[in-house]
Amino acid sequence: GSGHRLRPPYVFPQRRLGIHERRDMQREILAVLGLPELPRPRASPAASRQPASAPLFMLDLYHAMADDDNGGPPPPHLGRSDLVMSFVNMVERDRTLDYQEPHWKEFLFDLTQIPAGEAVTAAEFRIYKEPSTHPLNTTLHVSMFEVVQEHSNRESDLFFLDLQTLRSGDEGWLVLDITAASDRWLLSHNKDLGLRLYVETQDGHSMDPGLAGLLGQQAPRSRQPFMVGFFRASQSPVRAPR
């Protein structure tokens, strides 16, 4: 062509952002990262407090996800998920030695923070088991149910979720698959999720989950039970620019 002139290099106009502009820009960055709002300062933990179980587990997942991005083998569930949420149960109820059989332990979770439009790919309930000597060296069956409907004059309506078989002397994190409960909790978004856990011996007798070595809210922070949900966005949300 003709008329080629030297074009001066483009210089982005630089100026200091005002206080409100900086806060607006931070909110925009947060929205792009998928964070809900400006983080509020949290009370710094006391030096003697142990790290809690759910954050420890989630930190391991974070590193596994980073390894996946770097070409490592995809960890279970993470390959299909964009969002993972952990929940610590807010209420724990026991029906143990003071009551007739069956004995059970129940956990209530507040799921109202699950964002809309997220499809569940998997869900787990994790509870730590210590070795149990009563009974010694025997097989235990741990079953998990969702509490669908409570009744004042009879047993609650339950929905079976998972069954795990282990030995009384086993120790470690017991993972129960509660994915089947996700259909219902997405429908009843404003209700708490109730999970009930039963332990039976090989001969069919109900057993106090605590005596079986299963730790509840009274356990050390690093061994308290929690729930994990794996989600995948149904579609990318359209954000209106400010």
Next chain:
Amino acid sequence: AVRPLKRKRQLNKTNQMQHSNKHAGVFDDGHGSRGRDVCRRHELYVSFRDLGWLDSVIAPQGYSAYYCAGECNYPMNSSMNSTNHANMQALIHLTKPDVVPKVCCVPTELSAISVLYYDRSNNVILRKERNMVVQACGCH
């Protein structure tokens, strides 16, 4: 349309076209000349600590806000990761600068980041955001 050249001129032109400097007076080569930077990735790091977010954001400590900037002028070399279409558009832009826009320096490869944070109910959340970090830039 390119006019067919006479045979003799074609031979001469072939010999003469081996050196890009032959066109320096006609085309703007843009290969870092006159102090301009060619299209490439620039590094920029946004610290969550500096933003005061580390109370709620557990990991990472910050975000690699790489960006692409630089000139995409004809002729483009291999480091500019240009497509055949970009090469053609850059050439046509020289002939019709008011009609055909310049080729852009843009991300050609993006990777995801994961963010671990507390929500307002103190639940721990792990979120993966795709196409967030620039890995490579090119002229497209």
